[in-house]
Amino acid sequence: MASHSSKTSPVGWSLALTLCFGAAAVTAAGCNEAEPEPGPAPAELVPDAAPLARLTAEQYRNTIRDLLPTVNSGHITFPVELEGRGGFENNAAFNTATPALVEAYQRAARHVASAAMEDIDAMLGCESLEEGCARGWLPGFAELAWRRPLTQAELDTLLANFDSWQGSHGTDVAVELSLSYLLQSAEFLYFPRFGTETVIEGTDAVPLTDYELASRLSYFLWNSMPDAELLDLAREGRLQDRQVLADQAFRMLGDYRAIDMVVSFHRQNWDFDDVGSNPIDLDYYAPVFEAMGLEAEDDKSDYYYLEYSPGARFESDVFVAQHVFHGEGTLEALLTSNKAWVTPDVARLAYQQEVDDSLAPITWGGLVAGEGNDEIGVWTTEYYPIELDPMQRAGLFTMAGFLSAKAGPQQPAPVRRGVTILDRLMCIELVPPGDVPPLEEAEALEPKTNRDKYAIHSQSEACAGCHDSIDGIGFTFENYDSLGRWRDTDNGYPVDATGQLLGTDQDGPVNDAVELMTKMGQSRAVHDCYTKQWFRYAFGRNEAAADVETVLAMQEGFWSSGGDIRLLIVNLAGSYSFRHRRAQGL
Structure with a gap:
């Protein structure tokens, strides 16, 4: 697992936050009002049997x-x-x-x-x-x-x-x-998760046992076993009290294991592990590496795969951990902040900046693939705080990791970038038709830029329906090459990074990726999608008809809280569906 500069109580935020997700209002210090137990409910609204x-x-x-x-x-x-x-x-x-x-x-x-x-x-x-x-x-x-x-x-x-x-x-x-x-x-x-033997009157739901709740909470918040305090509360039969469960969730978010969990959620949701998995054309980017004093082919390869790519991979981890636990703690900050933590190599190559090594770094790292499918290596290094150019960078999706992962060996991949934004930020799943020819087989005039090449999509009726929305997003990232570096020209021509949003709650023209991410950070649809993904992660399954009320309540609460990520986590842990399951055989 990742190593951190601090392992004890890193969370610098007040526990006196009000949880108003759904009908009840609860705080870490106490209940504002008693949680209403549900009355008779139709079968489709009771917790699902996962x-x-x-x-x-x-x-x-x-x-x-x-x-x-x-x-x-x-x-x-x-x-x-x-x-x-x-x-x-x-x-x-x-x-x-x-x-x-x-x-x-x-x-x-x-x-x-x-x-x-x-x-x-x-x-x-x-x-x-x-x-x-x-x-x-x-x-x-x-x-x-x-x-x-x-x-x-x-x-x-x-x-x-x-x-x-x-x-x-x-x-x-x-x-x-x-x-x-x-x-x-x-x-x-x-x-x-068998639950207790008592079916709640008027429903098809049974409460989980205290020990089941202890495990469910610990493997949600820590991805690990319950600690002594959780097991003691389970032994005393106190975890079925929603307020006790919420208090424990607040407590557990102050542990380093919660940092690893939050990072793991974003790693999976936003494809951090893709960083470094795609090949780069070292000959095409030879001038970039040679300007850094790397002449030999092996030196370029070692630098890119052994220094730059791991640095860019875990840059995303540090960004999430710092912003969620030491910063604003909001989804909007993850999508728009230009404050980052980088290795000297990533700063120099991707951002054309130097780090201030007089500032205290954060030691971070994690598991990386070794030689052979069954080998794992551990990579750690120091990350320094840095302010990126706000005209060029806004949040995780304009950082080197995402941009290099969603690119080809020589040129950016606007389709991959656009699909990722639609899928992972807006929960819009696109299924391409099976008879679309490869891009290079389509007939068109010789393209001058990477954008010209991909614009061929709009000339095909079979492609245009999807690609108008995909490319309208993907083209806004054309200022970033396959290394994640900023570029003003492509093949000698000025980069056109304009785009558009279609079929969203932020529709309209977009000048570039910075403006795009500003719109994403202000989008209710993006906040709702993010909440749904957290539900899937917390429950270990996709949502079902029985979860409609829970998901809607979480989405409303997350939006009304200003996108407070930690509050969302606590409210998921305290939700009715988290604490109950459908009775066996029903």
Whole structure:
């Protein structure tokens, strides 16, 4: 996971914020009014019965990190996770267990158990050979791993297995096999949400149990297991109180794990991992690299793929973390701010600026692909605060990461840029017809600029319907080349970055990407789409008919709050749908 300059209570914002999403008003300090429980409701308005969810790769690594701190979980890998509509790895409908995944879980459990044994006495909190030490430790560890108390039958089975292994192979082997058993069990890998046995009168909904709520909240806000405070509240039966749950959400947002969660949401929603995945034509951009003193082909390649691309990739992470937790904390700020944190290499190459190295940097990094599909590397470096030219840069989508990811080897890709804005910012999904010829096969006059080439779309009746809206957005990014650098000319001709918005709540002509992002930051449709994506992430599934009221309430509250991201998160965690599920069999 990313390393931060601070790991304790980084959130500098007041907890005395009023939550007015829906009918009830709640604050971190107390309820303004009691939450009204719903009366009789038609079946389509009760919480949906979601498919069985399981740990994502990120959640697995985080859980091992918190459960067994001496074990390095960063290099644990699993088969590629499918993504549902919205692009989230935790979508339960898509992440079914395959034979390859089951084998990967078995390997991971054996690896973790073996690594934990390297310091067994520290893990147990006593000498492993002391009478009853390991056997006495095991039930408490199992409760942490399974995130709930064990039934008597489960406890009997666990201890019986331990006694058998200990008698045959000794204490150390019994501990290792017990660890492996616990970590590849369904109780560890999945999130069963059966709820209580009480159906709420007049509805088809049942409340989740306290332990189910503890896990649901922790894996939403931290992508990891509940901590001691959450488990204590669950043990006391207090988490079904909405105000207690909201207070815990506020508390948990002050932990570094919440920063990682918020970054992870935006990483998936806005395709941060695409940065560095597309090839660049080093010969075409040779003058740029040579101006920096890079003459040899290998030097250019190493600089771009090993220095520039990782720096641009995690620049987006730092931007999100700083603005959400230390800045305005609004969606508009993410879309329009020119205040960034960059590496010296990205500042120099993408923005033609130098960082002020007298300013305190932020150390940040994360996991990057290594050599081979099963290898992961860790990349960290320092990011310095910088003010980008406000006439050229406004928010994440005018930064080097997005611009270089949505580009071709030589020229920008206005279609990819436009589709991303429509899809990920406005929730407008475009499905192209299957009989459209490739762009280069269309007949047209020899294009002078990149824009001229893509303007061919508008000459085809089959293409124009979609591309009028796509290109109207994509062309506004023509001032940025495939490295994310600003350019005034293309092939010797002045860049035309004008465009238009069609079919939106901000329709009209747009001069350039800065004006486009200003409009996006002020768009109700963009705020509603962003809220819907957070719903999908928080619930691990797409919205259904049963979720209409919840989504509408969240959207109204988010808009009326000025787009306060942290408030949206807390209100999702306190929502009726988050705390309930459809009764079994209904």
